[in-house]
Amino acid sequence: MVDINATLIAQVLNFLFLVFILAKFAYKPIINMMDERKNKIASDLENAEMAKAEAEKLKAEYAAQLAAVRQEAQSIIENARKTAQSVHDKIIAETKEEQEQIVASAKDAILLEKQQALGEVRAQVIKLSLVAAGKILEQKLNSAEDEKLAGSVVDKIMK
């Protein structure tokens, strides 16, 4: 049952032959494929990691941009509000001034008109009173002295 014979040599040769033909015909394609797959998976994972980092960066960038834009919009609105307020204030002030001016000039005009009217009324009254006095006295009262006199009378009356 345990005879050691030439089978031992034959088995060594058999086994070496098997190693040789497998190494020559079979292992290389299989091991190459396994290595290729390993590399592919590693590089795919790396790419995915890179893409993820890229996306992360883009996201942060967009968030920062959005915040900046929002801030800018806020400042634009604030400026617009300030400008509108100042324009509003200015218009109000100008209008007030103009209004006051108009009122003042109207007052002046009224005063002037009043004085004119009073002057005219006085002249008419003088003439009328002279005419009336002349008619009443049947005298010539056309001289300058007469007129002066009459005027003083009228003035006294009108006061």
Added chain:
Amino acid sequence: MGNEAAAMAQGAEQSGEIIHYAATEIAPGIVINMQTMYMTWIAMAIVFVLFFIVSRNPKMVPSGLQNVMEMFIDFLDGMMNQNLGEKGRKYMASFIITLFMFILVSNEIGMLPQVGVHWTSPTNDINTCFALSLLIALSAYIVGVIRQGIGHFKHFVSPSKAFLPLHILDAITKPLTMALRLFGNILAGEILLIVLYQLSPWIIPEFWVMFSLFIGFVQAFIFTILALGSYALAFSEH
């Protein structure tokens, strides 16, 4: 199958042994165990065909047989990386993968149903086991000398000269125990299977077949691990 086994056992009883090796004198003084030879060739053919089919068209996304063979290769690659390092793995991959697959297939074909062919394991022959273990022991020295020069033998006197006898004893017993462990397990499995068929033709031997298939895998694994242990010295940096 029980009948064939029984008949075979009967024949074995007549000739005084339970396992046949069909020892034949092919030339004067040269005796070859032909049964072992045939079974070795069958095992070699099975291993070759398995790898050859896969290697013809390896796919990026493996399936079926490719998955199975890649699982074995990956499993052995892991062990080689641990014991031999990255460089050693590239150097020894063909040898170790073939060793494991050949022993695995050899161990398992002895458990095939005895229909038409008288299936035995090539590893039930002490010649096969010694062939493999001596080949490993000698090639480990050869690889060691190729890689490290004659300084490879320095490990015989480390850590001191007093350890030389122990190292020599280790060098002798390692191939001896490797061969005898494999031989004993597989031969005992087959003998017990024949005995069980004589005791009970059904059911009970099938349990033993299942267990023997498992033992076949474990022994192939152990043999490969021990072979890696032998080669580890040749690839260690010292």
